[in-house]
Amino acid sequence: MNDRVGGNVRQARFQALCQSLRPDLLRFAFWLSRDHALAEDVVQESLLRAWKAQDSLQDLDAAKPWLLTIVRREYARTFERKRLVTVNVDDLIAKEEPMLAAPEEPDLTELRAALFKLPDDYREPLVMQALMGFSTAEIAQELELSEPAVLTRLFRARNQLRALVGE
Amino acid sequence: MMDHAQYRQAMDADPHNPDAELRAHRDVCQECNLYTERLLRFELRLERALRVNVAARADLPERTDLPERADLPERADLPRHAALPATAGLPTGARRERPWRFMALAASVLLGAVAAAGIWLALPGRSLAADVVAHMAEEPGAWRRTDVSVPAPELNAVLRESKIRLAASAGPVSYANSCFFRGHDVPHLVVQTESGPVTVMVLVHESVSRPTQFDELGFRGTIVPMAGHGSIAVLMRGPGVDAATLAQVVARVRDGITWMP
Numbered sequence: 001m002n003d004r005v006g007g008n009v010r011q012a013r014f015q016a017l018c019q020s021l022r023p024d025l026l027r028f029a030f031w032l033s034r035d036h037a038l039a040e041d042v043v044q045e046s047l048l049r050a051w052k053a054q055d056s057l058q059d060l061d062a063a064k065p066w067l068l069t070i071v072r073r074e075y076a077r078t079f080e081r082k083r084l085v086t087v088n089v090d091d092l093i094a095k096e097e098p099m100l101a102a103p104e105e106p107d108l109t110e111l112r113a114a115l116f117k118l119p120d121d122y123r124e125p126l127v128m129q130a131l132m133g134f135s136t137a138e139i140a141q142e143l144e145l146s147e148p149a150v151l152t153r154l155f156r157a158r159n160q161l162r163a164l165v166g167e
Numbered sequence: 168m169m170d171h172a173q174y175r176q177a178m179d180a181d182p183h184n185p186d187a188e189l190r191a192h193r194d195v196c197q198e199c200n201l202y203t204e205r206l207l208r209f210e211l212r213l214e215r216a217l218r219v220n221v222a223a224r225a226d227l228p229e230r231t232d233l234p235e236r237a238d239l240p241e242r243a244d245l246p247r248h249a250a251l252p253a254t255a256g257l258p259t260g261a262r263r264e265r266p267w268r269f270m271a272l273a274a275s276v277l278l279g280a281v282a283a284a285g286i287w288l289a290l291p292g293r294s295l296a297a298d299v300v301a302h303m304a305e306e307p308g309a310w311r312r313t314d315v316s317v318p319a320p321e322l323n324a325v326l327r328e329s330k331i332r333l334a335a336s337a338g339p340v341s342y343a344n345s346c347f348f349r350g351h352d353v354p355h356l357v358v359q360t361e362s363g364p365v366t367v368m369v370l371v372h373e374s375v376s377r378p379t380q381f382d383e384l385g386f387r388g389t390i391v392p393m394a395g396h397g398s399i400a401v402l403m404r405g406p407g408v409d410a411a412t413l414a415q416v417v418a419r420v421r422d423g424i425t426w427m428p
Contacts, residue, residue: 131214
């Protein structure tokens with residue numbers, strides 16, 4: 001009886017956790033894929049997988065990196081399935097205009113377009129650090145890189161970004 | 168003692184770095200204090216830019232909540248976080264291209280190459296040593312003093328691109344990156360020594376006739392020929408550069424490199 005109650009409490013906590021992390025996971029997937037619809041699909045599928053496998057997450061405090069790993073793997077699977085064609089970055093920006101627009105802060109629109117232009121290898125660790133709040137060590141572990149290599153990518157990402165927006 | 172460039176490189180990589188040495192420099196350096204303020208303002212903008220509105224779009228189907236546990240089959244085969252398989256080879260950039268796109272790309276590459284050649288011929292040449300030193304400014308993470316070696320797969324991936332192997336006798340490699348340098352991707356390695364980190368760049372495409380010493384912008388080092396395989400640049404930074412350490416690393420790396428066919 002007590003086990004069942006404990007299990008229900010954990011499930012409720014897990015669901016609440018997923019709901020609270022979903023917006024940032026969706027943003028992460030959006031910046032990874034640069035496609036809002038694809039990001040929605042990836043995150044929805046990832047949360048279903050996480051839900052099914054929640055018993056393998058022993059510490060709920062570790063849910064964020066755990067879910068992020070699932071999102072990254074699901075995104076990789078999407079590539080394997082869809083074999084996406086190469087697209088022009090300017091076309092991507094035009095397609096995702098509603099997501100990038102910030103009418104109240106026009107300079108944010110410019111910065112978002114610049115983020116679209118960053119190489120994937122630079123954009124991903126930058127989003128993990130600046131949006132998700134991951135430490136250098138956590139990013140290194142997730143991307144299977146050394147910490148100095150992560151720092152180099154972050155340094156280059158910010159420099160390219162500033163150059164793209166003319167700062 | 169940290170200088171302005173080192174401080175800014177470290178902060179650009181991690182604007183919220185709590186390192187005590189960075190804080191100490193900021194406390195006594197007005198210029199870097201102002202630089203940090205600008206950087207943190209940019210960081211706030213960046214964070215706001217990343218927080219795109221993720222409210223459901225009208226043109227997308229309505230999302231459902233997570234299902235009830237009972238609706239799902241028993242335990243999926245998802246591994247634990249620590250046991251997830253390697254993702255280093257994620258096909259993030261691998262996409263199928265159409266033939267006409269390839270032709271257009273080839274034409275633009277050719278045009279770009281011609282333009283670059285014209286610019287290169289019109290510019291005065293810069294010394295190899297100066298280019299090596301200039302490159303150092305792009306790799307702030309490389310100069311960390313650390314006991315942690317680069318994972319073998321990461322090091323091997325960098326070396327493989329230049330068709331080389333490096334024996335463990337070269338010393339503990341704490342940093343490995345493939346860097347675009349003078350038109351080629353070259354291995355940029357850092358070997359840790361008791362005197363501090365020593366940078367090694369394997370310049371397969373840069374031949375020199377004899378060893379060349381240099382001392383520029385706080386970096387001291389040497390470029391030595393590698394018979395039939397270009398050269399290697401070995402350098403340290405800071406006032407405490409130890410010539411004996413440099414010579415040792417040169418010898419160890421020269422002996423430790425194997426060229427693959």
